[in-house]
Amino acid sequence: MEENFVDAGLGCNNPVKQLLQEATQEFGEREVSCIVSIGTGKPKVTGFKKSGFGLQRVLPTDLIKALANMATDTEAEAMEMKERYRNCPGLYYRLNVDRGLESISLEEWEKLGEVKTHTMAYLQDEDVSQKVDEIAKALIGMPTRTYSLGCLGI
Numbered sequence: 001m002e003e004n005f006v007d008a009g010l011g012c013n014n015p016v017k018q019l020l021q022e023a024t025q026e027f028g029e030r031e032v033s034c035i036v037s038i039g040t041g042k043p044k045v046t047g048f049k050k051s052g053f054g055l056q057r058v059l060p061t062d063l064i065k066a067l068a069n070m071a072t073d074t075e076a077e078a079m080e081m082k083e084r085y086r087n088c089p090g091l092y093y094r095l096n097v098d099r100g101l102e103s104i105s106l107e108e109w110e111k112l113g114e115v116k117t118h119t120m121a122y123l124q125d126e127d128v129s130q131k132v133d134e135i136a137k138a139l140i141g142m143p144t145r146t147y148s149l150g151c152l153g154i
Contacts, residue, residue, distance in 0.1 A: 031147065081094070
C-alpha cells in the first residue's frame, strides 16, 4: 500500500492535538507517561510597514492576517496544550529554542551549525535542563505519574 505524506507547514505547524487524537484512536485507553512537543524555534514577530506602493494592492489584508496567524499558531497551540494539562503535572512538555532561530528557514540546512549553537545554548538553561531530565525519566520508565489517554479529554 502506498502512503502519501503532506507537509503541514501551512495550517498545522504544531500537530500535537492531531497526534493525541490519533493515538487515542489507535491505542485506546493506554497509560501515558509524557507528551513531548518539540518546536523549531519561536517565531519572530513581524510587522508590515506602510509604503507608498501599498501592500494591500498586492496582497489582500485578509491574506496577510491569515499568513500572520499561521506563522504564530505553533505557540498558540503550545499554550493551549499547556493550559489543557496544567492539572496533570509532568505530562506535557514543550521544548522550543526561544531565540536565534527566527531568521533560519526550515530548508536552510547549510545553517545547521547555527541551529546547533542556539539549541545547545537553549539546553544549558537550568529550567530546560530540568525538563529534559524529567522527560528522559518518563521515557525510560521512571515517570512520576501516568495518565490514561481517555481521561485526558482527548
